[in-house]
Amino acid sequence: MISCLLAIISGVASADGLEKLKAERLEAVRVSVDAIRKQRVDFPRTDGYQEHRANLHVHSHWSHDSVGTIEEIVAAAKQTGTSVVMFTEHPADHYDFFVDGHRGVRDGVLLIPGAEMQGFLAYPTISLRGVTPKSPQELSDLILGRDGQAFVSHPEERMDWEIQGVTGMAIYNTHADFKDEKSMISAMKNPFRMIQLSELIRKYPQECFAALQNYPADYLKRWDELCLKAPHTGVSANDAHQNVGFVIRWTEGEKGQLEDALGEKLIEMDLAFLPDSEKLRKDKNPGDLIFSMYLDRYENSLRHVATHLLLKEQSEQSVRECLEAGRAFVAFDWMADATGFDFYGESTAGRHEMGSEIVIAKPLNFHAAAPLPVHWKLFRNGVVMAESNGREATFAADSDGVYRCEAWLEIAGEPMLWILSNPIYVRPEM
Ligand SMILES: [Zn+2]
Structure with a gap:
């Protein structure tokens, strides 16, 4: 706990982080975010799906490093507009994460049990008690073979992994975002320094939490590489514990x-x-x-970032189908609610949702839309190939490749990543 706390607080207090943890800066972020939200318009979906805000990688009291109750977590979910919580408990002998874990709809929030195990965010459809796979591939095969899902977690620790058939990977992890900042660890060993910061954290809880946000360049580079080989659904990992x-x-x-x-x-x-x-x-x-x-109240960690799912209905089955299809996007909703964002391909064959695999057609266009004017970046095979500004953008494609887009906002003078789409995979003609 202490090392985790220090890792996180050190992020706050390293040269950059410390600068952001000053009252003037936090106030500027708040003013900027308030102004941006005033421009927001509701963007009704035209694709026929129900959009649900989901938080993956959430720990509760079942995990050794959290004492969070289900009541607290559901309340935090409701405060942040989350309607799907996918738990990832640390497995232990005293319970079975699948049998005992949180499940079902509670106060409008769909709960799905899962585990953080052996490098994966694992959402099996069977208990894994007593299962001792010999390799990550074997574990992934076991989970997927029974219609479960597995995402590569903490990819910074396993950049060389290539798991055949895995559902996807965490393309942002809040804890990983924090842990590279180390310079003020010693100062933070003094609890009185923490108490000094507490007024700021009380006044600007979300802005303090967000001071730790960086562009996940290493994660996205790896994701782009893997997506060239096979579809990998990108999800965000809140790594929420409320233990800092x-x-x-x-x-x-x-x-x-x-x-x-x-x-x-x-x-x-x-x-x-x-x-x-x-x-x-x-x-x-x-x-x-x-x-x-x-620092990491559930309400703040769940609001920070989410995976928006385009579901047929709010059910576990539909969530699983959606994650496999890649019909989802990641958004840092703490800046503004990204609900309504859309990215799709259009050809004579019709409309192609995020996650689709299609054969190159001419003409082929990509359309992007967001509830705020943004700076758009269209990526092909991990390289920016077009940029534009506005609520909507259209990009023409004339070659095969893996296409995804990013939407950026400017917060208090700093360009920041707001939304990450999942890719559309355009294959060459046979
Ligand atoms: Zn975790």
Whole structure:
């Protein structure tokens, strides 16, 4: 927990991150995002699908590194417009993630159990208890052979993986985005520094969380390479735990203890050093928590990024079908709700959704539309081949290749990736 916390906080506090964690910068981001959202128009879907916001890679109390309850997670999902939560618990002996995991519709949110195991985000349709595959390929084959789905997770740790038939890969992982920033780890070992930052985190929770966002260049490079060989559905991984933070428990008299977000005691402390120590203890008794602060509240981590699914209906079956088809896009909805985004191909044969594999036809056009004016980038085989500005864009294609697009916004003067489409795979004529 501590190493994870420090890794994350160090991201906040490294030269760049620290700059973003200043009140003026956070306020500028908020003002910028508010102004952008005012331009947003609802874009009704014309493809006949129901769009559902999904969060993949979510941990709850079943995982050793989270104490999140299902009530908290469902409440956070509802606050962020999420209607599908796909869990990825760490398997352990005391439970079966498939049998005991969260499942079904709860308060309008569809829950699907899964696991983070052996390098995959795994969504099997059977229990994997007692299963000991000899290789990642064997595990993927086992899951997919029973109509389950598997995504390569944390690709930064397995850039050489080429799993035949795998459903796809995580093309963004929040935790991976954080962990490359290390310079302020030592400063962050001082919990009082954290407490100093807590007012900022309270006032700008989403902006502080988003200060960690970078363009996932290494992930996308690998994804583009893999998509040249076979379709790989790109999904975002929230890696949500709500385990980065501190609580302070009043023990007795002027004494208290600092605990991590999982309730582990870190140090004893003299409460007299805390600003507002009297106020914090008002109406509290020894043994009570008098202060809590999380950088990664579920509400903030689930809002940060999501995978939007184009479903036939809100059901587990439909989610599985959609992920296999690649009919989905990834959006950093913390900036603005990306609902309505569309990217499709059009030829004399008709309309081709994201994830489609088609044979080159002439003419072939790609259309992109978003609920905000954006900067569009069309990629062919991982290389930008056209750019334009506006709510909509049309690109003509005259060769085969793997086509995907990105939509960028400018937030407080900084160009930032907002939406990533899944590809349309255009094959040569036989
Ligand atoms: Zn995880």
